[in-house]
Amino acid sequence: MRSILKVLVVFISVTTAFYSCKEKQKEQPKFEGYTINGIIKGANNTYAKLLSSSSLNFNEAVVLDSTIIKDGKFQFSGKVEFPDQVTLMVDKYVSSFFIENSDITVSGDVSNITGRDIRFTLDVKGSKSNDEYEKIKKLQESLFNNEKYKPLEKIRELYAKAKETKSKEDLNKAMVLQEELRPLMLQRNDERVALKYNYVRENPSSTLAPYVLGVQYTEGRMTRDELKEFYNIFKGDARKTAFFKGFITKIYKDNFENIGVGNTAPDFTLNTNKGEELTLSKVEGKYILVDFWASWCVPCRASFPHLKELRKQYKEKGFTIVGVGTADEKEKWEKAIIEDQTPWSHVYDPSENHAYGAVAKSYGVPHLPTTLLIDSNRKIILRNPTKEELDNKLKELMKTIIKKT
Known part of the structure; x- marks a missing residue:
């Protein structure tokens, strides 16, 4: 009898322990973060990096995580507060996707990329x-x-x-056809x-x-009223995204707080194409057009x-006029000045890897060409005006000068 009782006690103890373990297993919360499993053909014994998508310049992006790629495979894991876009960098090649707390697989091929192209297609x-x-992108592509x-492909x-x-x-020929097809382009x-x-x-959230x-959110593509409107439209997590905080906020502040109309343009000293120093604050003139350009920029040179x-x-x-050559090779910049026979002062804004130079960055240059009309005190009168806006403003300003004299 005692033997039977002992067996029952052991059985009950083991059973209770078993179900207790099961209950504990049930109570353990499931991992609520993300796991990214990647397979990249053509990549081995190199690093895979997750970069913040806050900047269009990958050299300035923040590295969020990195890991070694072995036999073309890698894995990331972690947790995000909200879905956001990140850039995957494999060696020197990049592709972007949206990360969220889920099991994600990404695959791509970098084995056949040639030339200066660094982007590759990622299957997510x-x-x-x-x-x-991706659905939204396809809608845009369908246009x-x-x-x-x-017919616009010909342009x-x-x-x-x-x-x-x-x-x-x-x-x-390109400019003539562009003018002919302008209504279709605008449509x-x-x-x-x-x-x-x-x-x-x-x-909005x-x-x-x-x-x-x-990049529709730039002064070259939006009016000042639209820049204000859309900056304030975003709500909640949208305002926390890397792109909003890094790109959109910078454009807004450059236009309305730092280097917008009514602000003072930063002073600078750079070398001219003739080997002399030029300081903006010492340039003689009642009104100065500061023109950021590059030899490779077709619209820049078409404006000359x-x-x-x-x-x-x-x-x-x-x-x-003061031309500021930026994001360019010095030799090509100098050659373009000779070819175009532009008689105004030209200075070179040096940088590495053909990125914007220090002066272009201080002016918040979003694209080329970028132009600013300033007065003798460097007060900004116009920022990235259209051809018509610049013509009308100069006409207005010159009438004032004639009346004063």
Whole structure:
């Protein structure tokens, strides 16, 4: 009898312990972070890095995590507060996707990339945010594939040819066709922009929204009123995203707090193409156009003939131009000055890897060309004006000078 009782006690103890362990297992919370399993063909014994997507310049991006790639495979794990876009860097190659707390797999191939191209296509599974973003991208791409916009492809081909041949005749052909097809260009652009704007307005808290808006959020593409409107539209987690905090906020502050109309343009001293030092605050002139450009920038150089006309028209009334070569090779910059026969002062803003130089960065240059019209006290009158805006403002300013004299 005692033997039976002992067996029952042991059985009950073991059973109780077993179910207690099961209960404890049930109570243990499931890992709520992300796991990223990657397979990249053509990559081995090198690093995979996750970078913040707060900057368009990968050299300035923050490294969030890194790991060794072995036999083309790697893994990341962690936890994020909200879905956000990150950039995957494999060796020198990059691709972006949306990370969220889920099991994500990414795969790609860097074995056949040639030339200066550093981007590769990434297949992403397990990220709902990335799936949604890809759908939006396809909607935008469908606009460019629409048959009614096919004639516009010829413009891109002509500009590419002009860049390759450096022929003014080829450049003129591209400009003439662009002017002819301008109504069609504007129609396509209006559709593309409307898609972006509508998504942001309808999804102001979505962490995808800042990336959908993207580089549309620049003064070259938006009016000042639109810059203010869309900066304030974003809510909640959207304002916490890397792109909002890094890119959108910088553009907003450059335009309205740091280097916008009414602010004082930063002073600088750089070497001219003639080997002399030029300091902006010492440049003589009542009104100065500071023009950031590069030899490879077709629109920059296409603007020079008109700038020559303005200089000729208003030089004696105190208008002058200072060209700032940036994101360029010095030899090519010097050659372009000779080829274009631009008679104004030119200075070179040095940098590494053809990135924007220190002066361009201090001016918050978002793209080339970037131009600022300033007065003799370096007060900014216009920032990135259109051709018409610059013409009208100079006409207005010069009338004032004539009345005073």
